[in-house]
Amino acid sequence: MSRRSFMKKTAAAIAAAAFPALPFAIAQPRTHRVEISGFKFTPDRLDVSVGDTVTWINRDIAPHTATAAEGGWDTGELVKGAQASITVTADMETSYFCAFHPMMKARLSITASDQ
Numbered sequence: 001m002s003r004r005s006f007m008k009k010t011a012a013a014i015a016a017a018a019f020p021a022l023p024f025a026i027a028q029p030r031t032h033r034v035e036i037s038g039f040k041f042t043p044d045r046l047d048v049s050v051g052d053t054v055t056w057i058n059r060d061i062a063p064h065t066a067t068a069a070e071g072g073w074d075t076g077e078l079v080k081g082a083q084a085s086i087t088v089t090a091d092m093e094t095s096y097f098c099a100f101h102p103m104m105k106a107r108l109s110i111t112a113s114d115q
């Protein structure tokens with residue numbers, strides 16, 4: 001065994017001993033992408049966790065927004081090719097629509113399993 005691979009194995013063994021079976025999984029925040037195209041949010045149902053980031057990108061020529069149903073958050077106007085991101089919080093509104101085209105509706109589904 002090379003010294004390098006011995007060191008690698010040793011480090012792994014130390015880590016395993018120092019952190020035996022963590023009682024919870026440490027979830028890394030993820031970035032989700034919602035495409036706005038053809039006057040639709042895709043996907044229109046998105047599973048997210050607290051701490052994740054959701055990025056909306058407008059592929060249409062028409063401007064759109066992603067605006068919380070009760071106005072709690074808003075990407076503001078997104079012209080063609082523009083994008084905006086929102087960080088998921090535990091108490092944020094999950095239903096949203098386009099302020100310019102209120103028939104465009106979508107929803108986030110927040111899983112708060114990691115606290």
Ligand SMILES: [Cu+2]
Binds near residue numbers: 063065098100101104
């Ligand atoms: Cu719109």
